[in-house]
Amino acid sequence: MNFVPPICSAQEAAQRTEMEIFLHFHKTLKSIFRTESCLHCPLCCCRPISASILLLLLLRQTINTPRPPPPPLLHVKAQRRSFLASLPHLQPPSALLILSRFILQTSTMVSHKEFEAAGKEPGLQVWRIENLDLKPVPKALHGSFYTGDAYLLLLTTAAPSHNIHMWLGDECSQDESGAAAIFATQLDDFLGGGPVQFREVQNCESTTFLGYFKSGIKYQKGGVASGFKHVVTNDMDVKRLLHVKGRRVIRATEVDLTWSSFNKGDCFIIDLGKDIYQWCGSECNRFERLKASEVAIDIRDNERNGRAKLQMVEEGEEPAKLTEVLGPKTAIAPSTPDDDKVDTGNKKKGALYMISDASGSMKVTSVAPSSPFKQAMLSPEECYILDNGVDRNIFVWKGPKANVSERKAAMSAGQQFIKDKGYSNKTQIQVLPAGGETTLFKQFFSDWRDKDETTGPRKAYTIGRIAKVEQVLFDASSLHSNKAMAAQHGMVDDGKGKVQIWRVENGDNVPVDPSSYGQFFGGDCYLILYSYRQGSREQHIIYTWQGLKCTQDELAASAFLTVRMDDSMGGAPVQVRVTQGQEPPHLMSLFQGKPMIIHSGGTSRKGGQSKASGTRLFHIRQSSCRATRAVEVEPTASNLNTNDVFVLKSPKALYVWRGVGASDEEMTAAKHVVGFLGGTVTQVSEGKEPADFWSALGGKKDYQTSKSLQNTVQQPRLFGCSNKTGRLIVEEVPGDFTQSDLATDDVMILDTWDQLFLWVGKDANAEERNGAPKIAKDYVDSDPSGRKGLPITTIKQGAEPPTFTGWFQAWDPKMWDTDPLERIRARF
Numbered sequence: 001m002n003f004v005p006p007i008c009s010a011q012e013a014a015q016r017t018e019m020e021i022f023l024h025f026h027k028t029l030k031s032i033f034r035t036e037s038c039l040h041c042p043l044c045c046c047r048p049i050s051a052s053i054l055l056l057l058l059l060r061q062t063i064n065t066p067r068p069p070p071p072p073l074l075h076v077k078a079q080r081r082s083f084l085a086s087l088p089h090l091q092p093p094s095a096l097l098i099l100s101r102f103i104l105q106t107s108t109m110v111s112h113k114e115f116e117a118a119g120k121e122p123g124l125q126v127w128r129i130e131n132l133d134l135k136p137v138p139k140a141l142h143g144s145f146y147t148g149d150a151y152l153l154l155l156t157t158a159a160p161s162h163n164i165h166m167w168l169g170d171e172c173s174q175d176e177s178g179a180a181a182i183f184a185t186q187l188d189d190f191l192g193g194g195p196v197q198f199r200e201v202q203n204c205e206s207t208t209f210l211g212y213f214k215s216g217i218k219y220q221k222g223g224v225a226s227g228f229k230h231v232v233t234n235d236m237d238v239k240r241l242l243h244v245k246g247r248r249v250i251r252a253t254e255v256d257l258t259w260s261s262f263n264k265g266d267c268f269i270i271d272l273g274k275d276i277y278q279w280c281g282s283e284c285n286r287f288e289r290l291k292a293s294e295v296a297i298d299i300r301d302n303e304r305n306g307r308a309k310l311q312m313v314e315e316g317e318e319p320a321k322l323t324e325v326l327g328p329k330t331a332i333a334p335s336t337p338d339d340d341k342v343d344t345g346n347k348k349k350g351a352l353y354m355i356s357d358a359s360g361s362m363k364v365t366s367v368a369p370s371s372p373f374k375q376a377m378l379s380p381e382e383c384y385i386l387d388n389g390v391d392r393n394i395f396v397w398k399g400p401k402a403n404v405s406e407r408k409a410a411m412s413a414g415q416q417f418i419k420d421k422g423y424s425n426k427t428q429i430q431v432l433p434a435g436g437e438t439t440l441f442k443q444f445f446s447d448w449r450d451k452d453e454t455t456g457p458r459k460a461y462t463i464g465r466i467a468k469v470e471q472v473l474f475d476a477s478s479l480h481s482n483k484a485m486a487a488q489h490g491m492v493d494d495g496k497g498k499v500q501i502w503r504v505e506n507g508d509n510v511p512v513d514p515s516s517y518g519q520f521f522g523g524d525c526y527l528i529l530y531s532y533r534q535g536s537r538e539q540h541i542i543y544t545w546q547g548l549k550c551t552q553d554e555l556a557a558s559a560f561l562t563v564r565m566d567d568s569m570g571g572a573p574v575q576v577r578v579t580q581g582q583e584p585p586h587l588m589s590l591f592q593g594k595p596m597i598i599h600s601g602g603t604s605r606k607g608g609q610s611k612a613s614g615t616r617l618f619h620i621r622q623s624s625c626r627a628t629r630a631v632e633v634e635p636t637a638s639n640l641n642t643n644d645v646f647v648l649k650s651p652k653a654l655y656v657w658r659g660v661g662a663s664d665e666e667m668t669a670a671k672h673v674v675g676f677l678g679g680t681v682t683q684v685s686e687g688k689e690p691a692d693f694w695s696a697l698g699g700k701k702d703y704q705t706s707k708s709l710q711n712t713v714q715q716p717r718l719f720g721c722s723n724k725t726g727r728l729i730v731e732e733v734p735g736d737f738t739q740s741d742l743a744t745d746d747v748m749i750l751d752t753w754d755q756l757f758l759w760v761g762k763d764a765n766a767e768e769r770n771g772a773p774k775i776a777k778d779y780v781d782s783d784p785s786g787r788k789g790l791p792i793t794t795i796k797q798g799a800e801p802p803t804f805t806g807w808f809q810a811w812d813p814k815m816w817d818t819d820p821l822e823r824i825r826a827r828f
Helices: 010-015 018-032 051-062 073-089 093-107 113-117 174-190 286-303 320-326 404-408 410-421 483-488 552-568 585-591 664-677 691-696 707-711 766-770 772-781 820-825
Strands: 123-130 133-136 144-146 150-156 162-168 196-201 217-220 240-245 251-255 267-271 275-280 309-314 351-356 363-368 383-388 393-398 428-433 498-505 508-511 519-521 525-534 537-546 574-579 596-599 616-622 628-633 645-649 654-658 681-685 717-722 729-732 747-751 756-760 792-796
Touching (some): 113 174, 123 174, 150 174, 196 410, 240 286, 267 286, 267 320, 275 286, 275 320, 286 309, 286 820, 363 410, 404 410, 498 552, 508 552, 525 585, 585 596, 616 664, 628 664, 645 664, 654 691, 717 772, 756 772
Parallel strands (some): 144 217, 162 196, 217 251, 275 309, 519 596, 537 574, 596 628, 756 792
Antiparallel strands (some): 123 133, 240 251, 351 363, 383 393, 498 508, 498 525, 525 537, 616 645, 645 654, 717 729
């Protein structure tokens, strides 16, 4: 949509939306003040300027009357009185009313009607800019973006604290990007100026943004201007081709539905509504196939509510259905190299600047030419720009006592800085209030310290208006009924609906005794039917839980029984397939205050239950989403972890072992494990274990005792790294990482802040294996906080020590004994 022309009639002005008028005035003011920047625009930086003066300036540009050249701002007052005296003679009055109303509203920052519910409940909210207005995107379609559009996203934690993301597609118009910027500023103001703001550009999104969509991001062609609407859930008439790229950050981009779009080195998804095909090029590797499968499963489970059929197709084995859609097969193009990654030889190098308007115009002054910086360099009375442009990152830090105009102009200052420096327009911008600093920002400071921090990196849970981390007392009876916590993790409700569970047995489903709900055995498959009300309608979810030690027949039967149950309910339920160890938060919430207890093997069926081992060990951990689970692990001392609680059952005794860094929440959850194991419990604190305790575990052994697990506020971070191109390339795993994120054909870096692990996958190439020590050294040397001399431990797949495995809950040493690709194919 075009801007309002420089001269328009009153009738035309009256028909324009307020957003169009806002955008037009914004553009006009910048021309009046002879600047392309927003730094000197009164609307952007909220400079003190009277409504009548602003009205004079706007009327000169808007009402169809002869206009002299725009006067300098200093001369406006001299002309004010005579001009205002002539206002009654201006015709028609409707234009004046529109302008007056607009100025009065913008002087107090108009809040959109969509903001009424914004940030009220934890979770992710997404809006698309449509006709310069905000339109909400359904939750089932979060992670799908049109390349011709702009979006606004708000992530709210239970604190509440907020992240605001402005996402711009490669083909979105200037009007849409301008509207997104204005809405982001208004939303920030509506939420009190506390949110962290991010500017995201297609294909160059921040790790924070990518972490919201662990199943990948989908880019679709078109946009509002092209008449495209978001895909309707359960739409079976879809025909599209998605090109899947990425190993850790997965992006699925819509391309032309033709054979010429394919290449041998990548995976593609042919989405035909009822049928979804994953096509694998002859040169794509196993890990890429695995990640593409996650995208295909996400489309089936979310966009089709589990009612589409998935098929994996190898190059050269295409079924007739594909040639019907794509036409006769032509020659497939060779593989293409991955997109250029940033060389970490330059990565994380930063410069610090202060921005100020003390002189009446925004100025940028150098504070420190290179990192690491000292936290004391940041004055609370000022705003700063941390320049990490070589890595396409710009941070704008807002001091809590900085003046209003500087704080309001933070995003505009960052955009102007990018332009002045000649950086790519793909450069990310993060606007950070004091107290809301991100990990990426804090790593540039060698001495950064936060106040009111939690103990333990996996327990961060934000409380307060801005993300000051405090420990939250655990209440086992109400954990899963906490609606705010449930919404934070995108759950459909608080888990208080009706739950029915069946075990798959002899090709049929057998009801499970409700008294044992919440206990799952690795040798079984289960069907969980969850029913809840949404408004006046009853909704259903069928969870199909598949144990890692169940038989192939049971796997097949569980899939068949799920379809049968779905059909018996008229195809209404949402189907979710769950593999042992990958339980989503909502499933864990169904057991109302009790931890989910996962037995390593065995079965709950009568007469078929294999005798449990005489000695059993359960690892209890509360995840970052505050869901607690107890996972049975091998009873050996090397599996202990100073950060967690363990329940040990031996023929002679029952122990609850509490690590130094464990929480009261985990101790409360241990009571439920003790309840089903039975016996008189003895509580043992780390360091005060009796001899019988170690004897039951086969003797005392080294285990995870890292102090950083107990006290650090730095979240552990996992990176995949490669030097295939002759230079160091590092890509972070977004969101919460798991053991399955360790790519067997890569070298991985686990950074726990006070120590560094270099994990070498068994399929990593010789160059990567031989260059592993250099990769680790380059990573540490390029750290902006100056952590040179950090201990580096190089380990190989299959020989991981407890100091490494302790960072992953319920580490499974036999995970790679079975093919991960075969495991995910079982979900097709």
